[in-house]
Amino acid sequence: MRTVAVTRIGSLRDPDATARGQIGVVDFPDQPLGPEDVRIRVAYSAICGSDPHLAEGFFGTDVPIGLGHELSGVVEALGEKAHRNGLQVGDRVAGNFLRFCGTCTPCRAGTQQFCEHIQDYNRPGMAETVTWHESQVYRLPDDVSLLHGCLLEPTSVAVRIADKTDIQVGDRVAICGGGPIGQLALQVMRMHGATSLTLIEPIAERREMALRHGADEVIDPISEDQYRRADEITRGQGFDVVIDASGSPRAVRGLLEIAAKGATVIYGAMYPHDFEMPLNLSDFLYLKELTLTGVFVSPYAFPRALQILPYLDLDELTQSVFDLEDATEAFDMHISGRYPKVVIRCNDITDSGSTS
Ligand SMILES: [Zn+2]
Ligand SMILES: [Zn+2]
Numbered sequence: 114m115r116t117v118a119v120t121r122i123g124s125l126r127d128p129d130a131t132a133r134g135q136i137g138v139v140d141f142p143d144q145p146l147g148p149e150d151v152r153i154r155v156a157y158s159a160i161c162g163s164d165p166h167l168a169e170g171f172f173g174t175d176v177p178i179g180l181g182h183e184l185s186g187v188v189e190a191l192g193e194k195a196h197r198n199g200l201q202v203g204d205r206v207a208g209n210f211l212r213f214c215g216t217c218t219p220c221r222a223g224t225q226q227f228c229e230h231i232q233d234y235n236r237p238g239m240a241e242t243v244t245w246h247e248s249q250v251y252r253l254p255d256d257v258s259l260l261h262g263c264l265l266e267p268t269s270v271a272v273r274i275a276d277k278t279d280i281q282v283g284d285r286v287a288i289c290g291g292g293p294i295g296q297l298a299l300q301v302m303r304m305h306g307a308t309s310l311t312l313i314e315p316i317a318e319r320r321e322m323a324l325r326h327g328a329d330e331v332i333d334p335i336s337e338d339q340y341r342r343a344d345e346i347t348r349g350q351g352f353d354v355v356i357d358a359s360g361s362p363r364a365v366r367g368l369l370e371i372a373a374k375g376a377t378v379i380y381g382a383m384y385p386h387d388f389e390m391p392l393n394l395s396d397f398l399y400l401k402e403l404t405l406t407g408v409f410v411s412p413y414a415f416p417r418a419l420q421i422l423p424y425l426d427l428d429e430l431t432q433s434v435f436d437l438e439d440a441t442e443a444f445d446m447h448i449s450g451r452y453p454k455v456v457i458r459c460n461d462i463t464d465s466g467s468t469s
Pocket of ligand 2: 213214215216217218219220227228229230231
């Protein structure tokens with residue numbers, strides 16, 4: 114089964130071509146179809162901002178490392194007991210690449226994100242097919258296309274970020290980073306009644322995209338004084354909710370300063386292993402009483418992500434599409450930053466869903 118994989122560990126941005134990480138298409142063995150499993154013929158699988166971290170060996174260095182966890186497709190086969198969700202062969206689906214076992218202590222305590230068996234079904238989905246447990250699979254609404262449906266997983270992350278903000282209607286919100294998670298979080302925060310909704314992002318096209326999708330203000334942290342602008346926008350109060358969706362050690366440093374007293378700051382991205390951020394406890398935790406938190410994965414968020422998918426504007430996040438055999442070029446495009454999201458078409462499947 115053809116699967117997009119890391120074939121050499123290294124930074125995909127390394128200027129030295131001999132040391133640079135490599136992406137290729139590798140033949141992987143078929144995944145077994147257990148009695149409660151669902152085999153999905155993958156239509157689209159999107160490149161995630163975390164994929165280059167995998168190429169750098171974040172989760173291990175044994176190559177090939179299969180990629181892909183943001184996908185949509187059509188049910189191709191069901192195990193003999195996979196009937197609890199009413200799934201049928203031919204259904205258009207997307208889902209959660211992680212299976213929460215439901216049996217370990219964290220799962221039973223309501224914290225599935227810490228499931229002790231979370232990797233059991235984490236299988237590469239940038240492939241011709243992927244086989245998941247039925248609990249991971251969600252049928253797409255009729256008015257969501259397969260192309261848009263591959264964004265269910267990143268949308269679930271935006272929903273989880275929203276959950277962790279504890280936002281109240283009228284809260285002033287800043288989002289740092291205009292990549293896919295930042296753009297999706299922006300649309301979700303807009304729905305949530307955010308005000309002074311501000312995107313902080315150095316790339317002009319991404320700032321413009323945010324303005325088209327509900328941002329009230331944008332800040333270019335390179336050419337503008339971010340602190341002065343934040344003061345202007347919030348009339349000196351600071352933002353009640355600050356979300357980092359950049360994952361950038363340089364960008365996250367200034368976020369505590371623009372937070373209001375009593376604000377919540379969510380580090381909603383993946384960060385380098387060894388990155389440590391200085392934290393002045395007196396300024397930020399004592400005097401400002403900030404709540405600092407993060408997002409690892411997004412349990413309990415998928416049903417609501419599915420529910421809001423038809424309300425999101427996903428066209429601009431799905432305009433760069435490559436075929437599976439062109440995966441290397443697709444990753445080059447991802448690294449170039451020209452599009453906020455690059456999608457791989459794993460099979461050419463006629464879509465019965467709407468594209469609106
Ligand atoms: Zn992802
Ligand atoms: Zn568990």
